[in-house]
Amino acid sequence: MFKKFQPSTDIAGQTPVKSSVQRSIRASVLSQWKIEPETLEAIWPKKEGLVHVKCREHLSIYTVKGEPILFQHFDGPFYPTLRLLHKYPYILPMVKVDRGAIRFLLAGAHMMCPGLTSKGGYLPPKEEALPAGAPVGIFAEGKEHAVGVGITKLGTEEMKELNRDVGVETATYLGDDLWVVQSL
Amino acid sequence: MPAKKNRDKKAAAATAPANEPDPSAPSEATETQPAEEPRPPVQVLYCAVCTFPPEYCEFGSSFTRCKAWLQENHSDLFDKFYSEEALQNKLGTLSVEAQSRLEKDTAKKEAKAVAKADAALKKKMSSTVTIKRIERNKRKHVTSIHGLEAFDIDLKKAAKQFASKFATGASVTKNPQGQDEIVIQGDVCDEVLEMIEEGAGMLKGIPSDNVEIKEDKKKKTTDD
Numbered sequence: 038m039f040k041k042f043q044p045s046t047d048i049a050g051q052t053p054v055k056s057s058v059q060r061s062i063r064a065s066v067l068s069q070w071k072i073e074p075e076t077l078e079a080i081w082p083k084k085e086g087l088v089h090v091k092c093r094e095h096l097s098i099y100t101v102k103g104e105p106i107l108f109q110h111f112d113g114p115f116y117p118t119l120r121l122l123h124k125y126p127y128i129l130p131m132v133k134v135d136r137g138a139i140r141f142l143l144a145g146a147h148m149m150c151p152g153l154t155s156k157g158g159y160l161p162p163k164e165e166a167l168p169a170g171a172p173v174g175i176f177a178e179g180k181e182h183a184v185g186v187g188i189t190k191l192g193t194e195e196m197k198e199l200n201r202d203v204g205v206e207t208a209t210y211l212g213d214d215l216w217v218v219q220s221l
Numbered sequence: 222m223p224a225k226k227n228r229d230k231k232a233a234a235a236t237a238p239a240n241e242p243d244p245s246a247p248s249e250a251t252e253t254q255p256a257e258e259p260r261p262p263v264q265v266l267y268c269a270v271c272t273f274p275p276e277y278c279e280f281g282s283s284f285t286r287c288k289a290w291l292q293e294n295h296s297d298l299f300d301k302f303y304s305e306e307a308l309q310n311k312l313g314t315l316s317v318e319a320q321s322r323l324e325k326d327t328a329k330k331e332a333k334a335v336a337k338a339d340a341a342l343k344k345k346m347s348s349t350v351t352i353k354r355i356e357r358n359k360r361k362h363v364t365s366i367h368g369l370e371a372f373d374i375d376l377k378k379a380a381k382q383f384a385s386k387f388a389t390g391a392s393v394t395k396n397p398q399g400q401d402e403i404v405i406q407g408d409v410c411d412e413v414l415e416m417i418e419e420g421a422g423m424l425k426g427i428p429s430d431n432v433e434i435k436e437d438k439k440k441k442t443t444d445d
């Protein structure tokens with residue numbers, strides 16, 4: 038999403054979010070992420086207005102005090118920015134790619150199933166299986182911090198079964214044009 | 222019942238050596254929302270060279286400089302990532318061939334980035350700044366300055382600097398070619414040139430050889 042993103046040309050405008058809309062975004066985030074209301078309050082205090090940064094192609098970034106904290110494509114799920122995920126790594130379920138896949142991910146590629154199912158990769162066990170369309174933190178073999186944020190294209194059990202094609206679509210990754218933007 | 226639970230949590234938090242606010246002085250937030258303490262964020266160290274967490278520097282395009290930075294500033298982490306033993310472990314499930322491919326790839330990327338930076342510098346050093354005196358009518362002139370952005374100068378701020386220096390109007394406008402330039406009211410060509418040569422304020426790093434002065438008379442020359 039942010040492989041080619043230029044704040045100067047790709048942003049259509051910034052508007053403060055109405056408080057009723059803020060409430061519904063807050064509720065969605067609380068239901069979609071594994072985050073305590075108190076922690077979310079620390080990241081995004083109720084008193085502090087959320088600003089909607091409208092970008093091209095139905096992409097929305099939301100900022101608090103200028104710092105991007107979450108984004109959304111169309112009316113899909115809310116993704117935390119990678120910097121936010123680094124601070125609160127537990128808010129999204131984890132998948133892990135093997136070391137061989139890291140450089141492709143850093144070039145903006147989506148993650149193929151074999152990179153997730155191989156020995157260096159990780160998918161949640163059957164009891165915690167994820168459906169398709171779930172936002173996930175993408176971690177990497179041998180690395181402590183997340184390398185990207187993405188969304189499952191298949192259920193995790195399906196990924197194990199099929200073991201081909203794209204398993205996780207990359208939404209943002211280390212070094213992309215959203216990573217570079219520290220404030221808007 | 223929930224109140225009790227909260228108090229217990231609070232007490233636990235108070236004994237914890239975290240940098241929590243003083244629980245005896247509840248903030249506004251805790252009054253409206255008598256709740257648990259937020260979880261503190263993980264403090265992640267980022268590389269000052271490539272902005273990645275240092276464990277990912279090896280995938281960037283400035284690995285050599287990243288390593289030097291880490292060794293100088295966080296030698297413990299440097300040892301953790303780049304000691305003989307760490308390098309052995311790092312291979313993980315990756316085959317030796319794949320690892321050497323990765324290393325080659327990184328070296329290539331690095332060389333490419335260096336070449337790109339060189340080219341950018343060259344381009345910078347060969348780009349010119351044009352100062353133009355434009356005649357508006359008989360007595361009045363404006364001065365336009367074009368090409369400052371190639372030297373990473375913020376045009377808006379530079380315009381402000383000119384405006385206050387000459388106590389006149391200065392603005393950033395698009396010329397007919399669609400490029401941004403600074404337009405200053407009045408004829409201040411020579412003064413601007415002087416400022417660039419001195420490197421006054423934000424006008425730093427422009428070789429004076431790269432500056433040219435032009436005159437733009439009205440096309441319709443009225444022979445008076």
Ligand SMILES: [Zn+2]
Nearest residue numbers: 268271278287
């Ligand atoms: Zn680095």
